[in-house]
Amino acid sequence: MSASHHTTIIILLLSNAIKAGTILLFPTIGEIFAERVGILNLGVEGMMLIGAFFGFIVTRLTNNPYLGFIAGVLAGGIASLIHAFISITLRGNQIVSGLALTIFGAGFTTFYGQRWINMNLSASFENLKLPVLSNIPVVGSILFNQDIIVYFSYILAFVMWFILYKTMIGINLRAVGENAKAANAMGINVYRVRYIWTFFGGLMAGAGGAYLTIGYAPFWLDGITAGRGWIAIALVIFAMWDPLKAVVGAYLFGSINALQFQLQATGTTIPSAILNMLPYLVTFIAIVLTSIIVKAKHIRPPKELGIPYSREEK
Amino acid sequence: MKKFASLILVVFIVMFGIGYTSQAKNSKIKVAFLYVGPHNDGGWSQAHDEGRIYLQKHLPYVETAYSESVPEGAPCEKIIRDYIHKGYKVIFGTSFGFMDSMYNVAKDYPNVIFEHCSGYKTRKNMGTYFGRMYQADYLSGLVAGMMTKTNYIGFVAPFPIPEVIREIDSFTIGAREVNPKVEVHVIWTNSWFNPVKERSAAETFIANKADIIASGCDSPASIEGAKKAHIFAIGYDRDNYAKFPNTLLTSRIWHWGVFYTKTLKEIHNGTWKATQYWGGLKDGIVGLGKFGNKVPKKVRNYVLKREKEIIDGKLKIFEGPIYDNKGKLMVKKAQELSDKDKLSLQWFVKGVVGNIPNK
Numbered sequence: 295m296s297a298s299h300h301t302t303i304i305i306l307l308l309s310n311a312i313k314a315g316t317i318l319l320f321p322t323i324g325e326i327f328a329e330r331v332g333i334l335n336l337g338v339e340g341m342m343l344i345g346a347f348f349g350f351i352v353t354r355l356t357n358n359p360y361l362g363f364i365a366g367v368l369a370g371g372i373a374s375l376i377h378a379f380i381s382i383t384l385r386g387n388q389i390v391s392g393l394a395l396t397i398f399g400a401g402f403t404t405f406y407g408q409r410w411i412n413m414n415l416s417a418s419f420e421n422l423k424l425p426v427l428s429n430i431p432v433v434g435s436i437l438f439n440q441d442i443i444v445y446f447s448y449i450l451a452f453v454m455w456f457i458l459y460k461t462m463i464g465i466n467l468r469a470v471g472e473n474a475k476a477a478n479a480m481g482i483n484v485y486r487v488r489y490i491w492t493f494f495g496g497l498m499a500g501a502g503g504a505y506l507t508i509g510y511a512p513f514w515l516d517g518i519t520a521g522r523g524w525i526a527i528a529l530v531i532f533a534m535w536d537p538l539k540a541v542v543g544a545y546l547f548g549s550i551n552a553l554q555f556q557l558q559a560t561g562t563t564i565p566s567a568i569l570n571m572l573p574y575l576v577t578f579i580a581i582v583l584t585s586i587i588v589k590a591k592h593i594r595p596p597k598e599l600g601i602p603y604s605r606e607e608k
Numbered sequence: 609m610k611k612f613a614s615l616i617l618v619v620f621i622v623m624f625g626i627g628y629t630s631q632a633k634n635s636k637i638k639v640a641f642l643y644v645g646p647h648n649d650g651g652w653s654q655a656h657d658e659g660r661i662y663l664q665k666h667l668p669y670v671e672t673a674y675s676e677s678v679p680e681g682a683p684c685e686k687i688i689r690d691y692i693h694k695g696y697k698v699i700f701g702t703s704f705g706f707m708d709s710m711y712n713v714a715k716d717y718p719n720v721i722f723e724h725c726s727g728y729k730t731r732k733n734m735g736t737y738f739g740r741m742y743q744a745d746y747l748s749g750l751v752a753g754m755m756t757k758t759n760y761i762g763f764v765a766p767f768p769i770p771e772v773i774r775e776i777d778s779f780t781i782g783a784r785e786v787n788p789k790v791e792v793h794v795i796w797t798n799s800w801f802n803p804v805k806e807r808s809a810a811e812t813f814i815a816n817k818a819d820i821i822a823s824g825c826d827s828p829a830s831i832e833g834a835k836k837a838h839i840f841a842i843g844y845d846r847d848n849y850a851k852f853p854n855t856l857l858t859s860r861i862w863h864w865g866v867f868y869t870k871t872l873k874e875i876h877n878g879t880w881k882a883t884q885y886w887g888g889l890k891d892g893i894v895g896l897g898k899f900g901n902k903v904p905k906k907v908r909n910y911v912l913k914r915e916k917e918i919i920d921g922k923l924k925i926f927e928g929p930i931y932d933n934k935g936k937l938m939v940k941k942a943q944e945l946s947d948k949d950k951l952s953l954q955w956f957v958k959g960v961v962g963n964i965p966n967k
Binding site for chain 1: 646648649650762768793794795796797798801802803804807808809811812813814815816817827828829832961962963965
């Protein structure tokens with residue numbers, strides 16, 4: 295086979311890898327912000343399922359993928375308010391509440407999703423070649439011949455990074471996650487900040503789920519997220535709570551996912567069960583490696599992650 | 609209080625009476641079906657459900673019910689026992705994983721008839737049934753072999769088990785009979801029904817210049833991928849022609865209704881015996897779906913000719929010489945692979961690019 299043929303294969307595979315990575319990028323960024331304000335939300339998988347489900351149904355009914363996407367985003371956000379209420383207002387155990395949300399999301403979507411199984415969508419996001427940028431050899435065809443949601447995720451990652459590190463909003467929200475009492479003393483409304491960013495985490499999980507069913511599958515299936523919510527939570531650590539590093543993690547996972555199929559298609563002798571495991575295995579290894587780096591560089595999770603806050607308690 | 613209690617008693621008696629009379633009036637044979645997936649999964653379970661509806665429509669003395677997404681193991685056993693307590697006399701289990709549950713319950717109820725799809729355990733009151741899908745696979749391979757221009761065909765496959773390997777092998781034999789340059793590439797999804805994985809596998813083949821995607825998985829996701837890339841697909845389980853008239857070349861289809869009516873007629877006449885049924889094109893339990901709009905007359909005629917030869921017993925698909933994909937002679941000239949060897953097939957024929965794990 296010629297070299298140009300190999301380049302075409304690589305371009306097509308990596309451009310699919312970006313799409314697969316986008317499904318993870320949204321929830322990872324969302325969870326980064328929830329954790330930055332001290333709220334650990336293990337309900338990402340459940341919120342993604344809810345977003346995927348409503349995104350699918352609304353697209354199916356309206357034939358408008360953008361409307362569907364917005365519906366999925368909002369559904370994820372609404373689901374996150376359950377967790378916000380329990381962990382912020384009621385000061386309940388965040389781990390239990392998050393897990394409950396995941397179980398709820400799976401149960402809810404399985405139950406109401408029965409009659410939608412195997413239905414497909416006729417409307418999906420179309421690729422949009424960006425002028426000039428898409429002419430860059432190789433990289434241009436991989437990054438800039440994508441659909442609008444992917445472009446939105448590029449911008450989002452950058453904007454969120456900017457907000458987190460370069461604005462007053464970012465300083466305030468980080469303060470809430472580091473030391474809520476001090477933040478309160480500074481005049482920040484801790485409850486409100488925590489609610490806003492937990493809700494944002496839900497919106498983003500919904501976005502990831504909706505992109506999965508509308509832009510990627512486009513099908514409905516029980517448990518269609520297949521553990522991607524958990525991968526997103528792992529990627530938060532991999533990204534060291536930084537939205538731009540989340541981009542790297544998400545695309546890495548997407549590429550490994552594409553690679554396992556490519557290896558099989560070329561007739562590799564590695565058993566397919568091992569190949570199917572590859573993305574999870576790589577995530578695991580990546581987490582171990584970053585944990586070591588995190589320790590060496592004294593980077594740590596937000597100090598009050600998972601700790602309820604009460605204004606009355608001294 | 610006394611009044612209330614007597615009222616309840618009256619209600620109970622009346623209800624019991626109604627229940628009793630309705631049961632006495634009902635002389636239909638009650639038949640229950642167990643599905644591994646949703647009844648509308650677009651594939652395997654739906655094909656069985658269409659068989660159930662066919663049965664219901666053709667035999668007036670039959671009454672049917674089904675349970676969908678039945679888990680394997682203990683819950684399955686409970687569902688079967690519940691049906692029997694409700695008076696069901698025939699149980700069809702449509703997934704391999706129901707085998708042991710059915711086998712256990714069948715021992716306790718010698719008067720209930722059990723039929724298990726794709727398994728191998730039998731009792732006096734428990735038979736097995738399956739179809740020679742490889743015959744339809746071969747025919748669809750002929751179509752693919754004649755239609756491909758890149759000579760790269762992708763096969764999205766669920767599990768590396770004999771049933772699926774047999775499909776890929778016979779498909780490849782068909783494709784290479786008419787086009788020796790064809791390579792059939794295999795990706796395992798390790799799942800019967802996972803549209804996302806099936807779609808990803810199809811996308812990978814498309815990136816590698818495949819112009820036809822075949823699937824042994826139970827969702828139409830790979831057909832969807834082929835449609836988007838403007839290439840062809842070969843369907844499985846049931847005919848999705850109406851949905852993809854320009855993408856599908858043809859489909860390999862189960863007609864379970866044929867077997868279900870045959871079995872119920874035998875039960876009704878009192879001639880039923882537990883057997884290991886393995887019907888083929890001749891019996892009508894498997895077959896090809898409609899040809900796609902893009903399949904030329906010449907191709908259709910050739911395939912129909914070969915189909916007739918199989919039905920007449922003139923053409924044997926697994927007849928030697930057959931080499932495996934490492935070049936070893938597996939079936940000698942003028943010999944045919946026995947049914948036993950077909951049922952335990954664990955190697956790929958020449959022309960398949962793929963790997964069978966644990967071999």
